[in-house]
Amino acid sequence: MIDKSLFLEKKVAFHTLGCKLNFSETSTIARALTEEGFIKVKYDEFADVYLINTCSVTEIADKKCRQAIKKAIRQNPNAFVVVTGCFAQLKPLTIAEMEGVDLVLGSNEKFKMADYLGDLQKKASGEVHAGKIMTNKEFFPSYSMGDRTRTFLKVQDGCDYFCSYCTIPLARGKSRNADIKTTIELAKKAASEGAQEIILTGVNIGDFGKSTNETFFQLVQELDKVEEIKRFRISSIEPNLLSDEIIEYVARSSKFMPHFHIPLQSGSNKVLALMKRKYNRELFAHRVDKIKSLIPHAFIGVDVIVGVRGETSAHFNEALEFIHGLDISQLHVFTYSERPNTKALTIEHVVPIPERKLRSQILHQVSDKKTRHFYNQFVGQTASVLLEGSENEGMMNGFSENYLKVKVPFDASLKNTIQKVKLKSFISDEMVFDVELMD
Template sequence: MSTEIATKSVAFYTLGCKLNFSETSTIARNFEQEGFERVDFEKRADIYVINTCSVTENADKRFKSIVKKAQQVNEDAFTIAVGCYAQLKPEELAAVDGVDLVLGATEKFKITDYLNQLSKEEPTQIHSCEIDEADFYVGSYSIGDRTRAFLKVQDGCDYKCTYCTIPLARGISRSDTLENVMENARLISEQGIKEIVLTGVNIGDYGKGEFGNKRHEHTFLDLVHALDTVNGIERLRISSIEPNLLKNETIEFVSGANAFVPHFHIPLQAGNNELLGKMKRRYNRELYVDRVTKIKEVMPDCCIGVDVIVGFPGETDDHFLDTYNFLSDLNISYLHVFTYSERDNTEAATMEGVVPKKVRAKRSKMLRGLSVKKRRAFYESQLGKTKTVLWEAENREGFIQGFTENYVKVKTYWNPELVNELQTVTLKSIDEDGLVRIA
């Protein structure tokens, strides 16, 4: 029996990155324009949409449990899978019990076109494309979920890192026009949201046009200059940028900007040049040190986050210790540690020197421990200083939380009047949970 459109409800679950969150919000707005009511994923809905990720093996596994959770709430619901995993392995997702429709990279933004066809029929429908066809750009941003918004400015990637499936899942590097980005930023500002986080697959590559046009109409530097002028946006944050694309001009501009905050997240992946070469990264560790040194030179209080992969094929104990010591000595603030997992159709999956999973887990634990120490040291360096906190909306056991401009996580006693407010505070002490209390 077909699903009727009128007064139907839809729920969303997002796996993976900030980019996925921005795209889920855009897809949700498409549903709302068709008259659907959006409900929480834990509640009964007529349609469940799961935006998938395929960066790690764990994200793949979680998909099945999320589908099961939806089925337990409403076994008659129509379940749709979109996103990177849906593009890479549509048949695998379609085989999961309870999945009714799988949409690939070009179809996910046309999801409402399929509404009149929705029915609980066998077999599961798959609509996916050859990834070469994913050569157009769809702008996205998330609002209504939190006090900050994720604004997508770029999609796809032209890099050929040997461990990564993102180019296979999202296609070539392409960007939104500067005019569209500015319009979306203004729309976000009109919602009363005070912070925008710029997101994309490789945002430092911003400027490459649609349909594979590699001519840069605007550069990433042009983008940050323009966004810094948007009225009502108090903070702009760069989510993640490749070290080879983070130029001195951008660092210097951020240091004196109106809205851009002193916080960078810069992928490293390995602190050993031999491994960086095997990964086909476009820099060496000396360049990475240069970027960190430049940032700290002009913004001493800047927070710097680092992505790192452990257990890459051929990573010996010496390679790992090289990375560990490199990061230990580096003036950074925290780590995002990824345990390498084999991805089909990547060069690394066929490399020799497979690291045993127990060894990967041990190395991951060591780096996570280092991250705790780094974050603690960074927080301690900020005590006694006056910063500005943007308070978030959730009451967490009687406390409200928020982040300073330089990404120190702060807490104070719950006060609903503080939600989505910027407050100047003095950082007083570090609580047992690792968060900073204010004076």
């Protein structure tokens, strides 16, 4: 039996690596520990317990995890160090052997954190609790609050796709979700705590409903009816699952923002097939055309991976030409790194690291050009922006409906409010709009 009175007034600090999903989950874990009596402090402060929620999408993510562990131990050599998240699920024993680590929790166990903390005494080596994730059917809803103005609402977890380069299904298990009713209740709860804008988040959100006999489109329609929430955004959604009916609905909705994030990953059909993606580039182009024909001012962010095994120079050039022709607003460029236990490792053609970096640079330049072009279309127009709280050199930032970043002089009373602005001038080197507040 755990004596939870030990937790009273103990300081706990959190460090999150990786995606929005991880941020929403850390936020939920933090709320649960605060309810047990812990006091949340910043990661660069002294704490009794440090918790690192890891990611394992690339090699860099692994490295960042190691650095975060070292930072915690430097801060307080006697602190109880917990590591959880995707990297912990995939490599629990490796992490358990790292100096200073006391507890390693898998992707499921992290939501019952308080039950595993024990007496908070340092251990000779890390204690591991990481069950079999592939057979796990449990879903733990989460949302971020307090850390950012916008709230990330986790609506789905896991993935059934098994793209050849990806380890996420091994770390997060099969696709699963809470039902629509529960998800709506959670959205309302976030609204009652001040959420103005909710970003629907998951590993493969278009797959929502598979485990509850519902669909993502139904979820979108039901959320749209929640009066308490002013704005929704759909985060990354697979192109094959972003159906025309969803695009048409977003075009009609006043709450779902004209903002899409679609992973393309490669603009070459040969490479898409090697990646085991479930669409070809023609379908992708159709989605972009559909969005732009109905919502010309929509922001479209696109993920691309460069240097994957099998991507020859000819494939890359073909992809580059395709991407040039897409009416999109921004690219999120990822450089491929080999991940253990993935099918891609059997593909023979290996792209040398300097070539991977070069391809990434080329696509970053393409992205900058596209973003500048997108922003420039809106100079002189008006927009509604949700202003974020933090102060940066006397200014505060916000985002318009179609995800234009703006800055205004800092005013604490404007935090978390939606304001009408005139987009005065585009500051190209900062990729931000200077704006004028309107009444």
